[in-house]
Amino acid sequence: MKTAFSAQRTGLSFLFLGCSLALVQPAPAFGQEKQCECKFADPKWEAFGTKAACSAFVRRARTSCEISFGGLGTDPNVARSVLGAPPDYQTKIIDILRTYLELLEKNDRGALANPQFLSAALPIFMRGAYFRGPQDSATLAGTKRMDAAITGFLDKYATDVSQVFVGKKDSFSTNMGETKFEVGKGYVVVNDPAGELITSYMPGEQ
Numbered sequence: 001m002k003t004a005f006s007a008q009r010t011g012l013s014f015l016f017l018g019c020s021l022a023l024v025q026p027a028p029a030f031g032q033e034k035q036c037e038c039k040f041a042d043p044k045w046e047a048f049g050t051k052a053a054c055s056a057f058v059r060r061a062r063t064s065c066e067i068s069f070g071g072l073g074t075d076p077n078v079a080r081s082v083l084g085a086p087p088d089y090q091t092k093i094i095d096i097l098r099t100y101l102e103l104l105e106k107n108d109r110g111a112l113a114n115p116q117f118l119s120a121a122l123p124i125f126m127r128g129a130y131f132r133g134p135q136d137s138a139t140l141a142g143t144k145r146m147d148a149a150i151t152g153f154l155d156k157y158a159t160d161v162s163q164v165f166v167g168k169k170d171s172f173s174t175n176m177g178e179t180k181f182e183v184g185k186g187y188v189v190v191n192d193p194a195g196e197l198i199t200s201y202m203p204g205e206q
Helices: 020-024 076-083 089-105 115-130 137-165
Strands: 002-004 037-039 046-048 054-059 065-069 172-176 179-184 187-192 195-200
Touching: 054 115, 065 115, 076 089, 076 137, 089 115, 115 137, 115 187, 115 195, 137 172, 137 179, 137 187
Parallel strands: 002 046
Antiparallel strands: 037 046, 054 065, 054 195, 172 179, 179 187, 187 195
């Protein structure tokens, strides 16, 4: 059985109805080997999302899956616990996603892959999948550690990620402590003790 994430179910449908076909229709390959999908312990089940701004997170047991478009679905209580996030954090998610969609509509791949924008957008998009609640104390501790690894990775490698995304550098992988990162054209895979996170950031070239 398969289940799909529908972008139009979100409260932002009015912002990207014009882009939705570009997000879900098959696109020419851009070296993008990873899809925004969850692989479960039981192969009868599969979940998948859009081709852009999508994050899918499966915990180690592989019995549950969270998929987010553009950071939507972030639990504000988890965000506060991990980040000390102010009340306007949800507004920040909307602002980043709005900017992303405007750039995507223009097919401005250089701006989408700008290291400064990546450093802001990628964590927000990723957190939409693993900042889900409620979380017990052990799960929350793992979430905090994984989030710190992701932000530390982007602080160090945002320029390298940008270059891979636009085809100026080959794919690469590296570790930040216990967390492994794999970067390819348009995607980032995070393998962490908490689970596996796949973010499909940019779709194939149009």
